Amino acid sequence: RRRRRVKTDKIDGEALTRTLLAFKRGEPRVCAMVRAPSHEDEDRRRICRERKVLIAERVRHVNRVKGLLFAQGVSGYQPLRKDRRLRLEELCTGDGRGLPKHLKAQINRELDRLELLLEQIAAVESERNSLLSVHERLASEAPAPAMLLTLKGVGAEFAAVLWTEALCRHFDNRRQIAAYAGLAPTPWMSGTIDHEQGVSKAGNPRLRTTMIQLSWLWLRNQPASALSRWFVDRVQSNGGRLKKAAIVALARKLLIALWKFVTAGVVIEGAVMKTA
The missing domain is CATH 1.10.287 (Helix Hairpins)
Structure with a gap:
């Protein structure tokens, strides 16, 4: 029956029009609008x-x-x-x-x-x-690179990737930036089934790879931070297992913390800054 479904340009145009009208009315989860970056x-x-x-x-x-x-x-x-x-x-x-x-x-x-x-x-x-x-x-025009470089463990390559791939864009909330990096959870709930399928991996693969690498380095260079302590407690509660799953969760938390640090100036708890 799926192959016999009617499909014409008129039907597709009407569906797009209804979707656009619902988006303009402010209905949630109707569609996602693409925000194209500038040429620069x-x-x-x-x-x-x-x-x-x-x-x-x-x-x-x-x-x-x-x-x-x-x-x-x-x-x-x-x-x-x-x-x-x-x-x-x-x-x-x-x-x-x-x-x-x-x-x-x-x-x-x-x-x-x-x-x-x-x-x-x-x-x-x-x-x-x-x-x-x-x-x-010119930190007043683009504060992200300068602020990222002040954190211990964040070098020029990490700062450049985070800035050009993510932090130069506008995000309304933490869920948007996590979804953009492909670090959003994908639950599977149906009847008695309730478990996680892992991260979506639907976002920017370069940003996601960089955040995983930065998370391992964050544990080494920022062991006293609240995020590192959360990771250690989480792994110890599982008997030292599931480190890979925990590091992905840490990458999501760290990306959100860096986004808040750059946009709102919220300092990461326990983070050590580089000496001048």
């Missing part, structure tokens, strides 16, 4: 996104070099060290022979590409730092 906000995102792509490419080249050498019985070589070329000439295979000529040429070409990537990553990070420094001087 969208362009600023490219810096952190490009860096993430370059980092992934760097990992692939490093693993490729290590894999080629491991096939010859060589381990312990670090392609990211500055003396990578000199150490390559000193390497020997597992049976004591020198590296084959064509293999060494292939690794040198991989190192050429790796060095180009390192230069590009440095250029992108320099551009990111200059952007943050400019907005740090």
Whole structure:
């Protein structure tokens, strides 16, 4: 019967019109309106996104070099060290022979590409730092970067991602920003069934990944904060289990706390600021 449902442009247009009228009347949960970012906000995102792509490419080249050498019985070589070329000439295979000529040429070409990537990553990070420094001087216009950088454990990359991906936008309440990051809960309640399915993962994946990483670092750099104490108590009450579920919950709480800190100036309880 589903395939025999009538579908025409007239019916779709009438449904959209009814939805729009209900939204204008103020009815809740009728639809969600997209708030497109400005051209400047969208362009600023490219810096952190490009860096993430370059980092992934760097990992692939490093693993490729290590894999080629491991096939010859060589381990312990670090392609990211500055003396990578000199150490390559000193390497020997597992049976004591020198590296084959064509293999060494292939690794040198991989190192050429790796060095180009390192230069590009440095250029992108320099551009990111200059952007943050400019907005740090103009804190009255964009206070988010400057305020985030005052927290211990929040570096330039985390501050840039949080600012460009989330905190440059307007949110009405904590539920909106949690849903935007994909950290909103998805309950399953039907009859006698009542359990959680985890987070929705329907929001910004870059912001969600960054918040998970920042949550682990927050536990290390801010152990005396109220959020860290809540995480420790929650894990201990479960006998040391369910750390992954608890860290996701901490990421949601931390994102909301950072949003309140940037927008309303509400200081996170127990948080330590960086020394000048």
